[in-house]
Amino acid sequence: MMNSRQKSIWVFGDYRNYFQNRVTLQLISRAVDLSRIISAEVCAVILGHEIDEYIMEYTAHGADRIIAVDDPVLKNYNTELYVTLMEALVKERDPDIVLIGATDFGREFAPRMAKRLKTGLSADCVGLDVEADGLLIQTAPSFGGNMLAEIVTSRHRPQMATIRPGTFKEIPHNYERRSLVEKLPLMKNLPRPRIRLVEYERSVEKEHTIENAAVIVCGGRGMGNKKKFKKLNDLAKLLNGDVGATRPVVYAGWADHDALVGQAGKHIKPKILFSFGISGAIQHTAGLGEADFIIAVNKNPQATMMKMADVAIVGDTSDVLHTLIKELRKRIRD
Amino acid sequence: MLKLIVCLKQVPIVTELPWDEQAGTLRRDLASGMMNLACLHALEAALQIKEQYSADILAITMGPPAAEEVLREAIALGADRGIHLCDRIFAGSDTYATSWMLARTIKQECPDYDLILCGSYTSDSETAQVGPQLAEELDLPAAAYIEKLEIHGRTLRVRRLVDNFRETLEMEFPALVTVSLENYKPRYAGLSGLEAAFDTGNIDRLNAADVGINKSAIETDGSRTKVRKVFLRKANKENILLTGTAANVVGDFLSKYESKISWAIGKDIEEDRNDE
Numbered sequence: 001m002m003n004s005r006q007k008s009i010w011v012f013g014d015y016r017n018y019f020q021n022r023v024t025l026q027l028i029s030r031a032v033d034l035s036r037i038i039s040a041e042v043c044a045v046i047l048g049h050e051i052d053e054y055i056m057e058y059t060a061h062g063a064d065r066i067i068a069v070d071d072p073v074l075k076n077y078n079t080e081l082y083v084t085l086m087e088a089l090v091k092e093r094d095p096d097i098v099l100i101g102a103t104d105f106g107r108e109f110a111p112r113m114a115k116r117l118k119t120g121l122s123a124d125c126v127g128l129d130v131e132a133d134g135l136l137i138q139t140a141p142s143f144g145g146n147m148l149a150e151i152v153t154s155r156h157r158p159q160m161a162t163i164r165p166g167t168f169k170e171i172p173h174n175y176e177r178r179s180l181v182e183k184l185p186l187m188k189n190l191p192r193p194r195i196r197l198v199e200y201e202r203s204v205e206k207e208h209t210i211e212n213a214a215v216i217v218c219g220g221r222g223m224g225n226k227k228k229f230k231k232l233n234d235l236a237k238l239l240n241g242d243v244g245a246t247r248p249v250v251y252a253g254w255a256d257h258d259a260l261v262g263q264a265g266k267h268i269k270p271k272i273l274f275s276f277g278i279s280g281a282i283q284h285t286a287g288l289g290e291a292d293f294i295i296a297v298n299k300n301p302q303a304t305m306m307k308m309a310d311v312a313i314v315g316d317t318s319d320v321l322h323t324l325i326k327e328l329r330k331r332i333r334d
Numbered sequence: 335m336l337k338l339i340v341c342l343k344q345v346p347i348v349t350e351l352p353w354d355e356q357a358g359t360l361r362r363d364l365a366s367g368m369m370n371l372a373c374l375h376a377l378e379a380a381l382q383i384k385e386q387y388s389a390d391i392l393a394i395t396m397g398p399p400a401a402e403e404v405l406r407e408a409i410a411l412g413a414d415r416g417i418h419l420c421d422r423i424f425a426g427s428d429t430y431a432t433s434w435m436l437a438r439t440i441k442q443e444c445p446d447y448d449l450i451l452c453g454s455y456t457s458d459s460e461t462a463q464v465g466p467q468l469a470e471e472l473d474l475p476a477a478a479y480i481e482k483l484e485i486h487g488r489t490l491r492v493r494r495l496v497d498n499f500r501e502t503l504e505m506e507f508p509a510l511v512t513v514s515l516e517n518y519k520p521r522y523a524g525l526s527g528l529e530a531a532f533d534t535g536n537i538d539r540l541n542a543a544d545v546g547i548n549k550s551a552i553e554t555d556g557s558r559t560k561v562r563k564v565f566l567r568k569a570n571k572e573n574i575l576l577t578g579t580a581a582n583v584v585g586d587f588l589s590k591y592e593s594k595i596s597w598a599i600g601k602d603i604e605e606d607r608n609d610e
Contacts, residue, residue, distance in 0.1 A: 017497055080475070104496035108478040111429065111466035120430060120558030123461035142459050142564075150562040194475035198502040203495060214598050239599050257519070263347065263457060264371060271598040283347075293594060294571075295587070301575060311587060312575045319580040327584050331592065333602040 007040035007134065008093065010158070011063070012086075012100040012110075015046070015054045016077060023101030025061045025170035027163055031099060032062045032171065034130045040096065041065055045089065047082055049075040055181055060173040064180065067093075071186040076200070077105055080193050083112045088187055090117055095158045097136050099128070102162035110162045120153030121160040126167050136161065143286060210259065215241030216270040216291075218261055219317075220284070220305075221248045222277020222298060228318050229254040232276060234325050238332065244268065246284045262287040277317040280304030297321070336389040336485070338380045339450045341436060341468070342373040342408060344401040345458045367397075369404040372453025374520035376513040379483060380451050381412045381521070387485065390414050392444050396424060396435060405537050410523035415536040417443055423542050423549065428557040433467035438545045440472065443538075448507040449490065454479050454514045465512035475505040481516040 009031040014024050024044070031042040043065040044058040055066050069085060090098065098113075100106045102124040114121035126148070127139030136159040138151040153159045210216060217236040223229040229249065236243045245255035247262065261268055262284040269290035276297045278284060285308065288294070296309035297320045306312040313320055344367035380391050393408035395401050396419035405416030419439055427435065440447065450472075452465035462478070469476035480492040488507045493500070494514070542548065576583040588595075592603040 016499070021497070083470075104479060107462050108466055108496075111461075111463040112470040112476075114463075114558075115430065115433065115467045115470035118558075120428065121463060122559060123429075123459075123463055137562075138559075140461075143457075147564055147566055149564045151559050152562055153559050156558045194505055195477065196504045198491070198504050200499050200501045203498045203500045214600075239595070241599075264368070267457070272595060293598075295591075301577075306575075307573065308571075309573060310571050311591065312573060313583050313587065314575065314577045315580055315583055320584060323580040323584040324587075327588055328595075328603070331588070331603045332599075333604055 007038055008095040009035050009040045009042050009097045010095040010099065011042065011044045012098065012106070013044050013046035013054055013058060014101045014103055014106055015048065015051070016105065018054070021101070021103060021165055022170055023103060023163070023165040024058065026165065026168040027099045027101060028058060028062045029171045030128055030163075030168040034097070034128065037130050037132065038096070038134050043067060043095065045086070047074050047085055056175070057173070059177055059179040059181075060175045062171045062177070066179050066181045068181065068183050069186055070183060073186060073190075076197055078193055078195070078197075079109050079112060080195060081190060082109055083116055084190060085187065086113050087116045090158060096134055098158045098160045100160070100162045102164045106162050110160060114160045117158070119156040119158060119160055121162070122151040123162055125161045125163045128161065128163065135159075141289070143289065210242040210244060210261070210266050210268060213242040213268070214271045215239040215274075216244050216261075216268055216272075217241055217274040217276065218244035218246070218278060219249060219255070219276045220246040220278030221252075222279070222317055223249070223254070224277070224318065226252070226254040231318065231321055231325075235274065235321060235328075238325060238328050239272075241270070246278055246281070275305050275309065276321060278303070278305045280306070280308060336383065336387055336449065337444065337447045338383060338389050338391045339440060339444060339447045340373075340377050340380045340391060340393050340408065340413065341450065341452045341464070342377065342393055342395045342404045343370045343453070343456050344368065344395065344397050344404045345370045345456055367400055367403065369407055370453055370456045370458075372455055372513065372515055373404070374453075375515055375518045376451040376453045377408055377411060377413065378518040378520045379513050382518065383485065384412060392417065392447075394436065394439060395419070396432060402537060402539070406528065406532055407523060409536060410528045411521060416538070418537055418539045419545070420539050421542040423547075423552060426557065428559045429461050429463035429467055430559070431552070431555070431557040433464050433471050434555050435545070435547060436464070436468050437471035438547060439540065442545055450474070450508075450510040452510070452512045454512040462512070465510065469510040472510070474508055474510045476510040476512075477503050477505070478512045479514040480511045481514055483511060
């Protein structure tokens with residue numbers, strides 16, 4: 001028997017910050033992979049005003065179909081309107097899966113949309129797979145990335161997930177590709193928005209926080225004293241990074257509370273983490289689950305932090321720090 | 335008098351992470367808990383509103399018996415009363431179910447609220463979904479990740495930074511916000527405050543039946559998602575040990591990993607050509 005119903009995977013077109021944030025393209029790419037397993041089409045949904053550019057881009061990057069609502073009312077992102085529109089579209093078309101980038105907007109918008117549709121939603125996924133029967137396996141981090149959970153929405157549709165930017169690789173563009181483009185009119189009788197956007201501006205300051213720093217230099221009690229701890233700033237500065245601290249160090253007043261890394265503080269995900277004089281109590285390591293590459297320096301090779309590290313350097317923390325700074329200063333080319 | 339509700343969550347202290355292998359869920363009953371950090375920021379925002387205007391603060395939490403501690407802590411810090419939703423049948427609820435249960439409780443126990451404050455995310459499951467879903471369940475205007483709020487009559491004005499846009503939003507009460515970690519640094523309760531809070535009877539414990547929830551309602555309105563399995567992220571590390579003089583280990587390290595550092599900082603690193 002032929003199943004006449006065409007399965008469909010939707011990707012929400014989050015195009016704000018298009019050039020920095022490629023998450024929609026990354027999701028289209030993953031949707032293309034998944035669509036082959038369950039014979040589905042990949043559909044990008046774009047709400048906004050003057051969005052032809054995105055119709056072209058999403059097509060070039062792999063979408064089979066585009067559903068677009070282009071109207072001046074949709075010029076700015078608006079959670080309430082977008083939820084109402086997506087609710088109407090989903091109810092009419094009945095997609096199997098809806099993927100949304102875990103941007104700040106996505107993480108505010110997707111929960112309301114899932115609730116409105118009375119379906120499940122997983123958050124900030126770092127993996128997506130699909131079983132032959134169409135069940136979406138959503139892998140999401142928890143406990144600061146130390147653990148991963150496999151989540152499924154078995155009885156409700158669509159299956160919804162927000163996905164962390166950078167998880168998947170976009171398909172290179174091909175401007176010869178064609179898709180089926182449906183431009184739909186804005187629906188009538190939209191509710192009056194209750195939230196007024198008084199003002200907004202693209203933030204000019206680079207949003208540099210320890211949570212998004214590529215390099216972090218963390219120090220613990222093993223630095224010895226405040227003066228020696230402060231030397232970590234020099235290494236961090238040299239590497240455009242931030243300094244993090246353990247709880248005892250914050251309590252001792254060597255570092256501000258803002259620098260606290262761990263369960264009671266910040267969860268970090270640097271490409272490189274230097275860890276100086278840290279034994280590796282779970283209260284601290286709970287915040288390190290997503291550090292890519294860890295270099296630990298400690299006089300005690302048995303410290304937990306040394307066992308967790310990719311590179312464990314045994315030695316006096318201040319000596320190693322001093323030498324490392326000196327050598328890097330000689331080698332880094334701007 | 336403004337009526338504020340603060341939703342709080344007790345999260346496990348991760349010294350041990352006991353989880354139920356069979357059920358694939360965390361054995362919260364075995365882990366000791368603390369108040370989630372972002373919830374403390376939400377409470378702090380409520381306390382500052384209370385100091386500036388006249389306000390009544392109701393703290394609500396859902397969780398096992400031990401979760402009552404976060405309500406004691408909230409009262410010690412200045413909340414007026416607490417509601418503890420506690421029932422075995424709530425166990426394993428996802429954000430869909432949790433927001434529904436909280437909404438039912440709020441509609442029944444404090445329907446005339448002006449503002450609901452939640453933390454922007456929790457340190458255990460990190461979904462950041464309960465706040466927005468509670469707003470949807472109660473049909474409220476809401477803003478997530480707020481850094482600052484002001485009240486002008488019945489109008490709430492909030493500032494936030496989302497996706498590199500600095501936004502100022504306005505909405506009328508009743509409304510909901512989730513508070514980020516940027517601002518509203520939490521105050522800490524002194525020991526005497528905590529002791530006093532343990533003597534007050536301002537906490538109501540409600541079970542499922544008290545808020546009109548039974549097994550069949552959970553079938554219809556309960557969790558949509560299921561955790562099939564929880565596993566530790568694979569430690570796929572070489573764990574290379576370097577020993578020797580500082581000059582030697584740093585030299586070894588840089589010659590092996592300078593390309594990695596170069597990649598992380600986006601700058602070239604070159605071997606020093608002039609040997610000293």
